Amino acid sequence: MASYSLVVSGEVHEGFDKEHVKSVFRTLTGLPEARTDELFDTGKFLRQHNLSEEQAQRKRDALAQRGIVCYLEKETAGSVVADDHTVAPVVPGISSHDDTLTDPPSMYARDDAKAGEETVHADVGGMAVEQQGEGERLPFIFAGRAGEFFRIWIVNLLLTIVTLGFYYPWAKVRSNRYFYASTCLKGDSFSYLAEPLAILKGYLVALLLIGLYVFANIFNSLASGVVILLLFALLPLLLVRALRFRARNTAYRNIRFSFTGGVGDAYAAFLLWPLLTIVSFGILIPLMIYKQKAYLFNGFRYGESTFRFDTSAGPFWRLYLMLFAMFIGAGVLISALTMVLSLGGSDLQSLPMVAMVLPMILLPLVYLGLYAFLFVRQTNLVYNAVALEQHRLQSDYALGSWLGLQIGNLLGVVLSLGLLIPWAKIRTARYRAQHTHFLAAGDLDRFVAAEEKKRSALGEEIGSAFDMDIAI
Template sequence: MSSIHSGGAAVRQVDPESREEGFAFTASGSEYFRIWIVNLFLSVVTLGIYTAWAKVRRNQYFYANTRLAGGGFEYHAKPLAILKGRAIAGLLIGGYSLAFKLSPVAGFAMVALMWAVMPWLLWKSLQFALYNSSYRGIRFGFGGTAKEAYLYFLVLPLLGVLTLGLLYPFAHQRVKRFQHTSSRFGNAPFSFDAAVGSFYKAYLGLFAVCVAAVAVVAIVLTTSFKADWIAMVVFGPLVLYPFILCAGWVFMTVLQNLVWNHTQLGDHAFRSTMRVTRIAGIYITNLLAIIFTLGLFIPFATVRAMKYRLECTSLIVNGNLDDFVAGQQAQVSAIGDGAADLADFDLAL
């Protein structure tokens, strides 16, 4: 499979003998509810300690119910590794809260420390998440370096702030490129070819929707309340919130399609076909159901959203996927357990 570029956008030339394999998600809301309610109860009675075990149970259930081309996924993480990561995150957050109570100097020093260590923590968390995930018995991996993590998770976001957001789309594209091109399945690397311009289009679309929403709400409130500025200040955010929420769903959908439609694994390409109207309908009904059930619909809502997102994603297989997987199995056996040290830390984000 090859690609050419036209007008800054990648146009893939797909092998006529290729086939499309869709992801299947067989989890059910009722099954996950039983896992969720037990996880919630034990997490509360253990003052949060059980959340590490809860995450492993949840992920093992979701991975086991995700299928691709007849093969299954597995999650291998150990709860104690997750607990370690959460303890470190808790110490950082607790230290941040305490530092500002002691003095402004201590507070800003703690902020600087958090900025300094966060890229490293995110880097380790990415390594952990991929190393502890497998498909057909072959583990994924992450080969990015700590130096790259500081560039993409610290330097570029700071440049985005300093340019008043003008470099955010550029930084976002570079972060996704780093994440995808540094990832691998066995020894086979992923690739990513989405252009920076496509991210700017997505952000401009979000900005336009938000500006339009603010303008419409302002006109409606001004017409309804005339010169009653207090009423407009009170009701403005309440009326605006649903519009901003919908804009966020639209943005999420556009980004998922953009990212995965420009990601490949060897000669195999991914395809995402999420629709804005469908995802908005799922999230709106999920939100209403969660409110009316006082939160008990959360596990059902999680499964509904995940099922749609996964089943809108597919793999365009170029050649024989079984031969590709078998080849990776043979290559991975040569590197043994060299990455085993990656399995001892997770930020658990």
């Protein structure tokens, strides 16, 4: 009989108050407060081994009802010895029909004292604790160098110009390969495997579509409207194609990634939700962003292993509310400052100048600051929620250093008339690697390649032309 393990990820379902959920969870399991905090506030996991499917599902549902995110994993044969006799009835605290915890199991003390298989057996029926966080925190290492990439970039550029653009797919593959191959995790680099010819085909089709639009636009506004609507309707489909193309052509340790998100879901996330957002005057933006990110990251696979997007919409609402509050606050501050300055000005001639110039200088700065704030916070939020089986990503972008990076890049690129573009790209990639970690729950040797499926060749190639920069 197959056995399952139940994993509590430390996330809280949408609409539940985290502190309340924590106290409920403490009551249910008897887990000490410090450990509960660790589970819910850092990237650690809780796992109970060796449950039957029915047991595991019942527990999952009971926990989910109380706002606790958890999921089941089928245990591979031999990883845990299944012993049906030791499988005690479900602990009352976690069963679905009894809320009161009469006798909190004290297995956590035991878990701390003992380790290994014994713990697993002793804790059957309760929530055995296995701290996945004990695994390694692996850095992504980016080894690319600006000087080296500059030579690749300039030769790419020259060949592209000389061939009137036809070399562009080759240039793109070369440049992408450089960034992938320069990114290392646990001693192995990533590979970008796309064929330039496939990309060229995609570009030709895209060019045809754009040409069609321009042609229609010139001669008939009605026809151009139809073409635009058609393109909009096709956009989610193209996005899915692009994601599949990008994922399938990315590999690590000779195991390819893939993207399995459905077309229907893509239409919901990238057409329906934006429409709803427009209808709601933008109020639904946080929910839309959440749905889109969830669609993306729930769709990726590495070999046979699936990625998950382990968070709720709550943090997105909080982030955008904070942003909105800061925007209003900055607006009030600037108007107040302008008022004070124009009142204080004795020279009547300079009065409108102050009132005009001050917001013109301050507003773009505020806009940039808020944009940076949103970008940094959202990046962290999204990547911290990405999980691959028991493994997780961790992201710690910081506002100050990221702004420094971007301003440095901007100045460098402008002052060098574009010659420092490769330098800026290398710096950006290095920053991204330095601020992302892979929290490995175990070794990385056990991922299994997926069966090679037959694929529609041209479809994905068209998608490649609409390829976006989606980092894994």
